[in-house]
Amino acid sequence: MxxxxxxxxxxxxxxxxxxxxxxxxxxxxxxxxxxxxxxxxxxxxxxxxxxxxxxxxxxxxxxxxxxxxxxxxxxxxxxxxxxxxxxxxxxxxxxxxxxxxxxxxxxxxxxxxxxxxxxxxxxxxxxxxxxxxxxxxxxxxxxxxxxxxxDTAFHRTQDRLASLFALPRSLSDEGIMRYGFHGLSYEYIASVLPQHLGSQADGRVIVAHLGNGASMCAMTNRQSVATSMGFTALDGLMMGSRCGTLDPGVVLYLMQSKGMTASQVEEMLYRQSGLLGVSGISNNMQVLQNSSDPHAREAIELYCFRAASILAGLVSAIGGLDALVFTAGTGENSALVRKLTCDRLAWMGLHLDAEANDKNQITLSSSQSTVAVLRLPTNEEAVVAEACRSFVTNNQIQDQKF
The missing domain is CATH 3.30.420.40 (ATPase, nucleotide binding domain)
Structure with a gap:
C-alpha cells in the first residue's frame, strides 16, 4: 500500500x-x-x-x-x-x-x-x-x-575557521560559535542546481535566501563553505524586523546608557528593527515598494546595500563567483531588490537582463555577464519529506495507523 x-x-x-x-x-x-x-x-x-x-x-x-x-x-x-x-x-x-x-x-x-x-x-x-x-x-x-x-545542519560542512568567533576559546568550546540557518532551503537549491547550471553547479555559488528572514550561503561542490548568519538568526543581512549585523557596542550602549533591559533589547533587535524599523511602516517588502514614503525607499536601498556588501565578503571564502541564485519570498518576487543588489556588484562582471528580471524568469543574467544569475523557487517541505523517506527506509519503521 x-x-x-x-x-x-x-x-x-x-x-x-x-x-x-x-x-x-x-x-x-x-x-x-x-x-x-x-x-x-x-x-x-x-x-x-x-x-x-x-x-x-x-x-x-x-x-x-x-x-x-x-x-x-x-x-x-x-x-x-x-x-x-x-x-x-x-x-x-x-x-x-x-x-x-x-x-x-x-x-x-x-x-x-x-x-x-x-x-x-x-x-x-x-x-x-x-x-x-x-x-x-x-x-x-x-x-x-x-x-x-x-536548518543548522547544512552548514556543518564548513571549515572550523568559518564557525569561530574571536572570543575566548573557553566560550567557543561551550558552543558559542557560528551555526548558520536556512539550511533546508539551501539544501533544496543545491539539489536542483545541476538542472540549471550543469557542471558549473559544483563551482563557486552564492545562494541568497531573501525573505522576512534572510541570509546568504557560499557553496562549492554544493556544500556550505560560509554563511551570513551566525550564533543566532539575528546576524548578517538586514531582514524584515531583524537588524542583521550590528556593532555589539550598540547593545552595550543601549543597556548601559539608555537603561534598556536584555529583554527590551531582544524585542527591539528581533521585532522592531530591519525594514520595519528603518521605514517605520512595515516589514513587508511589497508594502514598502508600493509606498511613496521616502523612508520606505531608504529601507529598501539599505537592505540592498547590505546584501551586496555581505555577498562581496562571502566571495572571498570561495575564491570567486560563478553563479548567484536568488530564492525565498523577496528573492523570488522582487525584481527591484534583485536589480538594486546586482547593480552594486557590476564590478564583479555581474549583469542582469532587465526584461528577464522584470518577468521573474529563471535565468536573469545578460549575455555580457560573467556570473550566472538565477531565480529559483525553494522547497523546504520537499527536503523534509525526503529526509523522512530516507529515515524510514534506513530505520525500518513500520506503517502506522492514522
Missing part, C-alpha cells in the same frame, strides 16, 4: 503543512496548506495537488486563545479524509536550531526535545513554535514517528 508523509513548519502565528507520497519521485505535495492568524482569528486553507481549494475560511471553533495544540488537533482531524486511505508513515518538522547536538535528521524522543529546548534563547522567534508542534502531535498521535530536520 502507498504511504504518506506529513511535513509541518510551525511559526508564531502560522502553521504550514504538506502531504507527500512515499515514492521518492513525488516532490510535489498531494495536499498542502496553512493556518494563519494564530493568536487572533485562525484561518485555514488547503489545496489539492491540482491547485484547487479543499478548504478555505475562518476556523469558527477556534479563537484568540487557541494554542498550537488546538491548531494541530484541527489539522489532524481534517487530514485523514484527504489521505486516500494511505497510512501516515512519518511526520517531519522544520526545526530552526539543532545547535552542536544534531547534524542530521533525528527521530524525536524526550531526550531530543530536552536538548532542543535549551536552544530556545538562540532562536526565540522560531524554536518555541517548532517544538510546540512536535508536542501537539505527540499528544494526539504518539504512535506516529516524528523526524526533526534542522
Amino acid at each position: 502507498s504511504k504518506a508523509i506529513l511535513t509541518l513548519n510551525s511559526g508564531s502565528s502560522s502553521l504550514k503543512f504538506a502531504v507527500f507520497g512515499f515514492d521518492a519521485t513525488q516532490n510535489t505535495p498531494g495536499v498542502s496548506g496553512k493556518v494563519t492568524g494564530i493568536g487572533g482569528a485562525p484561518e485555514f486553507s488547503a489545496r489539492g495537488g491540482d491547485g484547487e481549494y479543499l478548504a478555505k475560511g475562518i476556523l469558527s471553533n477556534l479563537n484568540t486563545t487557541s494554542s498550537h495544540e488546538d491548531i494541530i488537533a484541527h489539522l489532524l482531524t481534517w487530514l485523514p479524509q484527504h489521505l486516500e486511505g494511505r497510512p501516515l508513515i512519518a511526520i517531519g518538522h522544520r526545526v530552526v536550531h539543532g545547535g552542536s547536538f544534531f547534524a542530521a535528521p533525528t527521530l524525536v524522543t524526550n531526550d531530543v526535545l530536552d536538548k532542543l529546548k535549551t536552544l530556545i534563547p538562540l532562536a526565540p522567534l522560531h524554536q518555541p513554535h517548532n517544538l510546540a508542534a512536535i508536542r501537539a502531535v505527540t499528544k494526539w498521535h504518539p504512535e506516529v514517528p516524528q523526524i526533526a530536520c534542522f
Whole structure:
C-alpha cells in the first residue's frame, strides 16, 4: 500500500503543512496548506495537488486563545479524509536550531526535545513554535514517528575557521560559535542546481535566501563553505524586523546608557528593527515598494546595500563567483531588490537582463555577464519529506495507523 508523509513548519502565528507520497519521485505535495492568524482569528486553507481549494475560511471553533495544540488537533482531524486511505508513515518538522547536538535528521524522543529546548534563547522567534508542534502531535498521535530536520545542519560542512568567533576559546568550546540557518532551503537549491547550471553547479555559488528572514550561503561542490548568519538568526543581512549585523557596542550602549533591559533589547533587535524599523511602516517588502514614503525607499536601498556588501565578503571564502541564485519570498518576487543588489556588484562582471528580471524568469543574467544569475523557487517541505523517506527506509519503521 502507498504511504504518506506529513511535513509541518510551525511559526508564531502560522502553521504550514504538506502531504507527500512515499515514492521518492513525488516532490510535489498531494495536499498542502496553512493556518494563519494564530493568536487572533485562525484561518485555514488547503489545496489539492491540482491547485484547487479543499478548504478555505475562518476556523469558527477556534479563537484568540487557541494554542498550537488546538491548531494541530484541527489539522489532524481534517487530514485523514484527504489521505486516500494511505497510512501516515512519518511526520517531519522544520526545526530552526539543532545547535552542536544534531547534524542530521533525528527521530524525536524526550531526550531530543530536552536538548532542543535549551536552544530556545538562540532562536526565540522560531524554536518555541517548532517544538510546540512536535508536542501537539505527540499528544494526539504518539504512535506516529516524528523526524526533526534542522536548518543548522547544512552548514556543518564548513571549515572550523568559518564557525569561530574571536572570543575566548573557553566560550567557543561551550558552543558559542557560528551555526548558520536556512539550511533546508539551501539544501533544496543545491539539489536542483545541476538542472540549471550543469557542471558549473559544483563551482563557486552564492545562494541568497531573501525573505522576512534572510541570509546568504557560499557553496562549492554544493556544500556550505560560509554563511551570513551566525550564533543566532539575528546576524548578517538586514531582514524584515531583524537588524542583521550590528556593532555589539550598540547593545552595550543601549543597556548601559539608555537603561534598556536584555529583554527590551531582544524585542527591539528581533521585532522592531530591519525594514520595519528603518521605514517605520512595515516589514513587508511589497508594502514598502508600493509606498511613496521616502523612508520606505531608504529601507529598501539599505537592505540592498547590505546584501551586496555581505555577498562581496562571502566571495572571498570561495575564491570567486560563478553563479548567484536568488530564492525565498523577496528573492523570488522582487525584481527591484534583485536589480538594486546586482547593480552594486557590476564590478564583479555581474549583469542582469532587465526584461528577464522584470518577468521573474529563471535565468536573469545578460549575455555580457560573467556570473550566472538565477531565480529559483525553494522547497523546504520537499527536503523534509525526503529526509523522512530516507529515515524510514534506513530505520525500518513500520506503517502506522492514522
